[in-house]
Amino acid sequence: MIAANSMRMEKSAQASQTSKRSPRLAIVGGGAAGFFTALTAAEANPGARITLYERGQKWLAKVKISGGGRCNVTHSCFDPKELSTRYPRGSRELRAAFHRWQPQDTLDWFAARGVKIKREDDGRMFPVTDDSQTIIDCFLRCAQEAGIERLKGVGLKSLTARSDGGYRLERTDGQTDGADAVCIAAGSLKASPLVRAIEALGHTIEPLAPSLFAFNVADKRTHGLAGLSVQDAEVRVNDGGKPQQGPILITHRGLSGPAILRLSAWEARALQEENYHFAISINWLGQTTENQVREQFNRLRKRSGKTNVTAKVFDAIPRRLWERLVSVSGISEDMRWAQLPKDQENALIQELVAGSYSIQGKTTNKDEFVTCGGVCRKEIDWRRMESKMAPGLHFAGECIDIDGITGGFNFQAAWTTGHIAGESMANP
Known part of the structure; x- marks a missing residue:
C-alpha cells in the first residue's frame, strides 16, 4: 500500500513538472508583437505548446508595408530614458520596460539570426536589404523551427476564464481551444470583436483614436x-x-x-x-x-x-x-x-x-497608421505584461494604450512588450 501511494505521488509530481514544462499558450495576433511574443516564449520554454492566431489572410501585414516596404525595425536611440520620450502615451511604463529590452537587444536578436540592420542619418534602422520581406522571412523561419502552430484566417470571437484556471477560446471558425495563458497582441482594437471579451475580464479600454x-x-x-x-x-x-x-x-x-x-x-x-x-x-x-x-x-x-x-x-x-x-x-x-x-x-x-x-x-493608410488608446496601462503589470485582473492574460503591442512617433518607435514597443510577455507566459 505504501509503495503504491509512493508511486502515485511520484507520478503526480512528474505530471505536475510536465505541466509546468509544457504550458499551452495562445497568442492572438500574427503581427509584430504577436510573433515576437510567440518566438520569445518558444525560446524561453522549448516545451511550451504555442498557437498563434491571425484572423487576416496575411502574416505580419503591417511589417510588410512599413517604411515604404523596407520595415523601419527600430531606432538608434539606446538610452531607455531618452527613448521613452518618443511615446505620447506610455512613456513612463515603457521607460522601465526598455531596461529589459531596448533597440540594442533587438539588433542583437536579429543579428544572431543572420539579419543585418543598418542605421540611416536620422536614426531610423532598416534591414540592409531595404526589404521588409527579410524580416518576415526571419520570423516565419524561426516560428517553423520552433514548432509554433500558426492558424491563418482564424481569429477569436470570445475569450473566457475557466473555473479551473486557464482560458477557453472560441474561434471564428466555430472551434474552441483551451490555453493555460493567453496574450492579446492583435494590434489596434478598432472594430475588434475582442473588446467585449477584454472588458468582460475586468479591463478598461481607453478611447481609440488614429495617430500618425x-x-x-x-x-x-x-x-x-x-x-x-x-x-x-x-x-x-x-x-x-x-x-x-x-x-x-x-x-x-x-x-x-x-x-x-x-x-x-x-x-x-x-x-x-x-x-x-x-x-x-x-x-x-x-x-x-x-x-x-x-x-x-x-x-x-x-x-x-x-x-x-x-x-x-x-x-x-x-x-x-x-x-x-x-x-x-x-x-x-x-x-x-x-x-x-x-x-x-x-x-x-x-x-x-x-x-x-x-x-x-x-x-490615413488604413493598414499602416497607428491607433492610440486601448487596454488601460494601469491595469497591466509591466514587469510581466500581465493583467492585474485576470491571471494568465497578457498584452503586447498596439492593443495597449501606448503609441510612439514615427521612426521605428512603434515596432520597438512591440518587440519590448512582446519579449516581456513571451518570457512571462513561458515561465508562469
Whole structure:
C-alpha cells in the first residue's frame, strides 16, 4: 500500500513538472508583437505548446508595408530614458520596460539570426536589404523551427476564464481551444470583436483614436506643389501645443512627412475632438526667428538691392515654394529687394515663419497608421505584461494604450512588450 501511494505521488509530481514544462499558450495576433511574443516564449520554454492566431489572410501585414516596404525595425536611440520620450502615451511604463529590452537587444536578436540592420542619418534602422520581406522571412523561419502552430484566417470571437484556471477560446471558425495563458497582441482594437471579451475580464479600454496621419489641405500656397519637401521645418497646432520639427512633405491632398506625423501623434485625441478641422502654423525655416529673417532681408536690401525678390534666398526652401510664398504675400514678379514695401516684407516674413494653414480632415493608410488608446496601462503589470485582473492574460503591442512617433518607435514597443510577455507566459 505504501509503495503504491509512493508511486502515485511520484507520478503526480512528474505530471505536475510536465505541466509546468509544457504550458499551452495562445497568442492572438500574427503581427509584430504577436510573433515576437510567440518566438520569445518558444525560446524561453522549448516545451511550451504555442498557437498563434491571425484572423487576416496575411502574416505580419503591417511589417510588410512599413517604411515604404523596407520595415523601419527600430531606432538608434539606446538610452531607455531618452527613448521613452518618443511615446505620447506610455512613456513612463515603457521607460522601465526598455531596461529589459531596448533597440540594442533587438539588433542583437536579429543579428544572431543572420539579419543585418543598418542605421540611416536620422536614426531610423532598416534591414540592409531595404526589404521588409527579410524580416518576415526571419520570423516565419524561426516560428517553423520552433514548432509554433500558426492558424491563418482564424481569429477569436470570445475569450473566457475557466473555473479551473486557464482560458477557453472560441474561434471564428466555430472551434474552441483551451490555453493555460493567453496574450492579446492583435494590434489596434478598432472594430475588434475582442473588446467585449477584454472588458468582460475586468479591463478598461481607453478611447481609440488614429495617430500618425497626414493632413488634408486645400490651399493655393501648396496647390500644384505635390512632391516638394522642406527638410527642417517646424509645425504646431495654432491654439497651443508642443511644436514638432523635421521634414514636411507637400502631397496631392495636403501635408505629410515626419513633422506632420509627429504632430498628429502628440495631438491625436485633441484633433479627434476637433473632428480633424483645425489650424496649424508652419515655420518653413525650422527654428529661425522673425528677427533673424528680417536681418537677412535687410542685408539683401543693402547688398543685392537690384535682385528680384523671386530669386531664391534660402537653400532650405525649394524654389517653387519660395516663389509661391512670395506671390501670396502680394509681391510682384519684377519687385526688387531695394523697392520692397514694408507691408509686403512683413507679409512674406509671416508666411515664412508663421504661416497659418486650415486643415480639413486627415489621410490615413488604413493598414499602416497607428491607433492610440486601448487596454488601460494601469491595469497591466509591466514587469510581466500581465493583467492585474485576470491571471494568465497578457498584452503586447498596439492593443495597449501606448503609441510612439514615427521612426521605428512603434515596432520597438512591440518587440519590448512582446519579449516581456513571451518570457512571462513561458515561465508562469
